[in-house]
Structure formats: structure tokens, C-alpha cells
Amino acid sequence: MGLLIQKPDHVAGSALPAILIGLFVAFGGVLFGYDTGTIGGILAMPYWRNTFSTGYRNKEDGNLDVTSSQSSEIVSLLSAGTFFGALTAAPMADILGRRLGMIASTVVFTVGVILQTAATAIPLFVAGRFFAGFGVGLISAIIPLYQSETAPKWIRGAVVGCYQLAITIGLLIAAIVDNATKDRNDTGSYRIPIAVQFAWAIILVVGMLILPETPRFFIKEGKNEQAAKSLSRLRRLDIDHPALVEELAEIQANHEYEVSLGKSTYIDCFKGSIGKRLATGCLLQALQQLTGVNFIFYYGTSFFKNSGISNGFIVTVITNVVNVCSTFPGLYLVEKWGRRPLLLFGAIGMFVCQMIIASVGTALPGSQVANKVLIAFVCVYIFFFASSWGPVAWVVTGELFPLKSRAKCLSMTTASNWLLNWAIAYSTPYMVNSGPGNANLQAKVFFVWGGFCLICAFFVWALIYETKGLSLEQVDELYGKCSKAWQSKGFRPTISFAEVQEVRGSVAGQGRHMSLADIEADVGRKRSVAGQGGYMGEKEKDYEV
Numbered sequence: 001m002g003l004l005i006q007k008p009d010h011v012a013g014s015a016l017p018a019i020l021i022g023l024f025v026a027f028g029g030v031l032f033g034y035d036t037g038t039i040g041g042i043l044a045m046p047y048w049r050n051t052f053s054t055g056y057r058n059k060e061d062g063n064l065d066v067t068s069s070q071s072s073e074i075v076s077l078l079s080a081g082t083f084f085g086a087l088t089a090a091p092m093a094d095i096l097g098r099r100l101g102m103i104a105s106t107v108v109f110t111v112g113v114i115l116q117t118a119a120t121a122i123p124l125f126v127a128g129r130f131f132a133g134f135g136v137g138l139i140s141a142i143i144p145l146y147q148s149e150t151a152p153k154w155i156r157g158a159v160v161g162c163y164q165l166a167i168t169i170g171l172l173i174a175a176i177v178d179n180a181t182k183d184r185n186d187t188g189s190y191r192i193p194i195a196v197q198f199a200w201a202i203i204l205v206v207g208m209l210i211l212p213e214t215p216r217f218f219i220k221e222g223k224n225e226q227a228a229k230s231l232s233r234l235r236r237l238d239i240d241h242p243a244l245v246e247e248l249a250e251i252q253a254n255h256e257y258e259v260s261l262g263k264s265t266y267i268d269c270f271k272g273s274i275g276k277r278l279a280t281g282c283l284l285q286a287l288q289q290l291t292g293v294n295f296i297f298y299y300g301t302s303f304f305k306n307s308g309i310s311n312g313f314i315v316t317v318i319t320n321v322v323n324v325c326s327t328f329p330g331l332y333l334v335e336k337w338g339r340r341p342l343l344l345f346g347a348i349g350m351f352v353c354q355m356i357i358a359s360v361g362t363a364l365p366g367s368q369v370a371n372k373v374l375i376a377f378v379c380v381y382i383f384f385f386a387s388s389w390g391p392v393a394w395v396v397t398g399e400l401f402p403l404k405s406r407a408k409c410l411s412m413t414t415a416s417n418w419l420l421n422w423a424i425a426y427s428t429p430y431m432v433n434s435g436p437g438n439a440n441l442q443a444k445v446f447f448v449w450g451g452f453c454l455i456c457a458f459f460v461w462a463l464i465y466e467t468k469g470l471s472l473e474q475v476d477e478l479y480g481k482c483s484k485a486w487q488s489k490g491f492r493p494t495i496s497f498a499e500v501q502e503v504r505g506s507v508a509g510q511g512r513h514m515s516l517a518d519i520e521a522d523v524g525r526k527r528s529v530a531g532q533g534g535y536m537g538e539k540e541k542d543y544e545v
Contacts, residue, residue: 007152007154007155008154011152011154011243012235012237012241012242012243012244013235013236013237013241013243013244014235014236015152015154015155015235016236017233017234017235017236018150018151018152018159018234018235019151019152019155019159021150021211021212021234022146022147022150022151022159022160022162023159023162024207024211025102025143025146025147025163025207025208025211026143026147026159026162026163026165026166027166027200027203027204027207028102028106028139028140028143028163028166028204029143029162029163029164029165029166029167029169029170030166030167030169030170030173030200031106031109031135031136031139031170031197031200031201031204032136032139032140032166032167032170033166033167033168033169033170033171033172033173033174034170034171034173034174034196034197034200035078035109035132035133035136035170035174035197036078036136036170036171036174036294037170037171037172037173037174037175037320038174038177038178038193038194039074039075039078039129040178040316041174041175041178041179041182041193041316042178042190042193042194043066043071043074043075044182045178045181045182045189045190046063046182046183046185046189047184047185047186047187047189047190048189048190049063049064049065049066050063050064051120051187052066052120052121052122052125053065053066054066054067054070054122056070066122068429068430068438069429070122071429072425072426072427072428072429072430073122073126073426074122074125074126074129075425075426076422076425076426077126077129077130077133078129078130078132078133078136078425079133079418079419079421079422079425079426080130080133080422081112081129081130081131081132081133081134081135081136081137082133082134082136082137082140082418082421082422083137083415083418083419083421083422084134084137084415085105085108085133085134085135085136085137085138085139085140085141085418086137086138086140086141086411086412086414086415086417086418087137087411087412087415088134088137088138088411089101089105089137089138089140089141089142089145089407089410089411089414090141090407090408090410090411090412092104092105092138092142093141093142093145093217093407093411094220094407094408097213097214097217098142098145098146098149098213098214098217099146099208099211099212099213099214100208101138101142102138102139102142102143102146102204102208103205103208103209104138105135105138105139105142106135106139106201106204106205106208107135107205108131108134108135108138109131109132109134109135109136109138109139109197109201110135110198110201111131111132111135112128112129112130112131112132112133112134112135113128113132113194113195113197113198113201114128115127115128115131115132116128116129116132116194117191117194117195120187132197137414137415137418140414140417140418141407141410141411141414141415143163144160144163144394144395144397144398144410144414145398145406145407145410146214147159147160147162147163147398148160148398148399148406148472149214149215149216149217149406149472150214150215150234153469153470153471153472153474154335154469155335156395156398156399157331157334157335157339157392157395157468158331158332158334158335160391160394160395160398161327161330161331161334161391161392161394161395162331162391163391163394164327164330164386164390164391164393164394165324165327165328165331165391167390168320168323168324168327168386168390169324170200171320171323171324172317172320172321172323172324173196174193174320175316175317175320176317176320177192177193177196178193178316179314179316179317181193212229212230212233212234213226213230214230215227215228215230215231215234215248215251216251216255216403216406216472218230219248219251219252219255219403220255220403220404224248224252227248227251227252228244228248231244231247231248232244235247246498249498250471250473250496250497250498251403251473253496253497253498253500253501254402254403254472254473254476254497255402255403255404256501257476257497257500257501258402258403258404258405258476259404264404264405264408266408268405269405269408269409269412273479273480274401274402274405274409276479277400277401277409277479278400278401278409278412278413279463280400280463280464280465281396281397281400281401281409281410281412281413281416282412282413282416283416283459283463284393284396284397284413284459284464285393285397285413285414285416285417285420286416286417286419286420287389287452287455287456287459288389288390288393288417289417289420289421289424290420290424290449290452290455290456291347291350291385291389291449291452291453291456292354292424292445292446292448292449292452293382293385293389293390294421294424294425295424295428295445295449296319296378296382315375318375318379319378319379319382322379322382322383322386323382323385323386323390324386326382326383326384326385326386326387327386327387327390327391329387330342330386330387330388330390330391330392331391333387333388334391334392334395334468335468338466338468338489339392339395339396339464339465339466339467339468340460340461340464340465340466340485340488340489342387342388342392343388343389343392343396343456343460343464344457344460344461345384345388346384346385346387346388346389346392346456347388347389347453347454347456347457347460348453348457349380349381349383349384349388350381350384350385350389350449350450350453350456351450351453351454351456351457353377353378353380353381353384354381354446354447354449354450354453355446355447355450356373356377357373357374357377357378357381357443357446358443358444358445358446358447358450360373360374360377360443361373361374361442361443361444361446362442362443362444365442365443374443389456393417396464396467397410397413397414398410399467399470399472399475400413400467400475402476403472428445431445431448432445461485461486462485462486463485464485465478465479465482465485465488466488466489466491467488470491470493473497474493476497477493477494477495477497478491478493
């Protein structure tokens with residue numbers, strides 16, 4: 001195995017168009033990251049605090065400020081909007097399509113940005129936060145869906161992981177812009193950081209007007225000719241090229257097989273193999289939030305200031321730089337190392353860092369040594385998160401589900417991420433701050449996040465299947481044959497869904513009720529008769545995505 005991620009020799013066509021399209025679509029993550037990242041700095045801006053205060057004075061500095069409950073409301077309303085937006089993403093992506101769905105999502109997001117920019121009091125500001133969140137929720141579910149359905153399987157993990165990279169870039173830009181405007185003594189201090197988001201929206205909409213719809217959406221809609229044209233554009237192959245015809249036939253056969261097993265209503269998403277995958281995806285996204293990473297990016301500026309660090313804004317910029325840089329190793333390792341090992345590595349590393357931060361911060365509150373240790377290990381913790389759980393959670397959830405229910409299931413897994421995001425955003429001020437009704441945990445809150453990181457490690461071992469190198473259709477075969485996650489690393493696909501449909505069609509009255517194991521045995525007998533040895537004969541056929 002070489003060090004570089006390289007296209008397999010037997011794969012026809014070019015992967016470059018699909019990779020470039022996937023990378024551009026990942027730009028939507030900048031909207032997500034910037035919008036969630038900018039609020040922490042805005043809450044700490046003197047002019048914003050004075051303008052939006054309803055009379056409360058901060059006991060730390062004596063200046064006008066918003067209360068803990070108002071801070072929770074402002075931060076968490078975005079997460080509430082994203083929760084409902086993520087759930088709405090499924091019908092939007094299935095009715096309008098993945099491409100037009102992203103355009104509509106960006107329009108909703110822009111409405112929220114307009115309201116926040118115009119606001120001079122809390123009610124209009126939180127209304128803008130909700131609508132912006134609704135748009136971000138829509139985008140956050142549809143982008144991994146689009147990427148998974150278009151990227152080649154041998155680099156799909158890195159392409160989908162770039163969505164998380166774009167989120168980290170958005171967080172970094174937010175920290176830089178906040179730091180640049182924080183000392184302005186006018187509305188530009190908060191309006192400039194908010195209005196910058198118009199640029200991200202315009203770039204994404206213009207790009208999506210040019211890009212193709214996914215071939216899998218066209219297959220789902222029964223538009224096979226349009227699916228062939230879309231796949232031809234993605235693979236840079238003629239419509240009648242054998243490799244493209246085979247890939248399209250496999251996608252279609254897999255979809256027909258899944259549809260023949262039952263309906264794809266929301267209730268059906270909770271049954272059988274799909275239900276197991278949905279539970280895995282929802283828990284994965286929830287645990288990603290419970291690692292505590294958004295505590296750093298939502299409240300990091302305020303937390304660092306309260307911990308005695310003089311310039312919390314600069315520390316926030318530093319943590320965001322670490323976040324961006326640390327995502328790159330994850331994009332490489334997700335394809336070279338695999339999903340399971342990388343998630344385990346990240347969970348254990350984060351647990352160790354959280355325990356050190358909590359112990360030192362609790363034992364030596366306010367000391368210069370403790371502050372340096374806190375900053376150092378927060379950066380190491382972010383490295384472990386950004387190189388593992390940050391990108392890989394989106395990669396795994398994008399790969400789990402069959403086409404018939406993919407949009408619905410992916411929207412629910414994303415909604416679980418945002419539900420926990422909201423819960424953490426709402427509860428953190430009460431957990432960390434001092435004063436009546438607050439827990440005043442300060443650095444001890446990292447004991448909580450560390451405990452969840454330990455749970456993450458056990459969860460990965462028990463429930464995360466290794467899907468590296470498999471097409472989305474082969475993931476269905478994996479779940480059909482492998483009952484235990486820790487046995488999934490040795491799985492190799494042995495049958496195509498085109499063969500599955502052929503066998504089921506040839507066995508009158510019984511094909512529908514045959515298991516994949518029974519069908520595989522039947523195909524094996526036919527291959528023996530034909531003198532073929534391996535999967536799909538001597539020449540391995542590669543169904544790309």
C-alpha cells in the first residue's frame with residue numbers, strides 16, 4: 001500500500017470532475033461553520049453587549065451585558081432552527097432534488113442573515129438566528145447526501161470529509177472577522193461579521209446553478225436517461241461506455257432490490273437493517289456533539305476570559321487555526337486507515353486531553369501555569385477531534401443508508417446532531433457560569449465531556465462498521481451479511497445487485513423471500529458451472545460510488 005491515495009488502475013474514466021464538484025459543494029460547510037462560529041465573538045463585543053442589554057450588568061466587569069438565559073436563547077435558537085431544518089431536508093431533497101434543494105436552503109439562510117443584520121434588539125436578532133439556523137440545517141443534511149451520491153468510492157471519505165474542513169474554515173474566518181471588528185464602537189462591530197455571510201450564500205447559489213443533479217436521485221425518480229447523462233459528466237465517460245453502463249445498472253438494481261423489500265416511509269426507516277443503521281447514525285452524530293467541541297467554539301472566548309486569559313479572542317483564533325490544520329490528516333487517514341480505527345483513535349485521544357484540562361483547571365484555578373496547560377491541551381484535544389470525529393461522522397452517516405430512504409435517514413441523523421448541539425448551547429452557560437441558578441463548573445465541565453469521549457470509544461467498537469473502499473450499494477451487502485461491527489473489517493463484496501435481481505427474477509414465487517446468503521449461494525453455483533472463480537468473474541468490476 002503506497003502513501004498516496006490513488007485511483008485504482010482498473011477504474012475507467014476520470015474521477016476529477018466528481019471530486020471537484022464534491023469539493024465545491026463542501027463550500028456550504030463555510031456557511032455552517034461561519035454562522036455557528038461568529039456568535040461567540042459577537043456575544044463578547046462591548047458595543048453589542050451595550051446595545052442588546054436589557055439592563056443586566058456583568059458581575060465580572062460591571063458593564064452592560066445579556067443574562068445567561070438571554071445568551072442561551074440567542075445561541076441555541078440557531079440550533080433549534082437547524083434541528084427543524086435538517087428534518088425538512090428529506091422531503092425537500094426528495095421532491096426538489098439534491099441540487100435545487102441546496103439552492104432553496106441558501107435562500108432561507110439569507111433571510112435569516114438579513115434579519116440579524118437589521119436587528120438592534122434581542123427579539124429580531126433571535127428570529128434571524130432561527131431562520132439562518134433553519135437554512136443551515138437544510139444545507140447540513142443535503143450536502144453530505146449530494147457528495148456521497150456523486151463521489152468515487154475510493155476517495156468518497158476524503159471528499160465528504162471536506163465538508164467538515166469547510167466548516168472549520170468557516171469557524172476560522174468567523175474568529176478572524178470577529179477579532180477585526182470587536183473594538184468598533186458602532187453597529188459595524190456586529191453587522192459586518194453577520195453581513196459577510198451574504199458572500200458565502202451568493203457563491204454557493206451561483207455554483208449550484210451550474211452543477212449537475214446526482215445520478216442516484218434520477219434513478220430514484222425513474223429518469224434513467226438523465227441519470228446516465230449525469231453519471232457521464234461525473235465520470236467523464238461516454239454514455240454507452242461499458243464501465244458507465246455497469247455502474248448505472250448496479251445502482252438501478254440495488255434500488256429495485258431495496259424497493260422490492262418494502263416501502264420507504266418514515267416508519268419503515270426504524271425497522272430492520274435500516275433501523276439499526278439509523279440508530280447508529282443518530283448516536284454517532286449525537287456523540288460528536290457530546291465530545292464538547294462546540295463548547296470551545298460557542299463559548300470559548302468568554303470561557304478563556306473568565307479563566308484569566310487576557311485576550312480570549314486571540315486564543316479563539318489560535319484554536320480555530322488548529323482546527324483547520326488538523327482536519328487535513330483526517331481526510332488522508334479516513335481512506336488509508338479506515339473509519340473505525342480513526343474514530344477509536346480520536347475518542348481515546350480526546351478523553352485523555354479532557355481529563356488533563358479538567359484536572360489542572362480544577363486544581364490550579366486562575367494560575368498562569370494552569371492557563372498555559374488549558375490552552376495547550378485544548379489545542380491537542382481539537383487536533384484529535386478535527387482529525388477524526390469531525391469529518392468521519394459526516395462520512396459514515398453519508399454511507400449508511402440505501403437510496404430509497406437515504407434522504408430521510410440522513411436528515412434524521414443530522415437532526416440528532418443539531419438537537420444535541422442545541423441542548424449543549426442552551427445548557428452550557430448554566431453549567432459553567434457563576435451566579436444564582438448556575439452550576440459554576442468552570443473547568444470541571446471538561447470531566448463531563450471526557451466521560452462522553454470514553455462512551456464514544458465503546459460505541460465505535462460495538463456499532464461502527466468499516467465501509468472504506470465499498471460502494472454505497474456494497475454497504476447494503478455488508479449490513480446484509482455481517483451481523484457484528486467488529487467483524488466488518490474483513491468483509492469483501494462477493495455479489496452484485498444486478499446478479500441479485502437476476503436470481504430473484506428467475507426463481508418464480510420465491511425470489512422475493514430469499515436472503516442475500518441464499519442468493520449468493522445460488523450465484524456461486526452458477527459461477528462454478530460457468531467456470532468463473534471470483535467476484536464477477538476473473539476481472540473485478542468496479543461500481544464506483
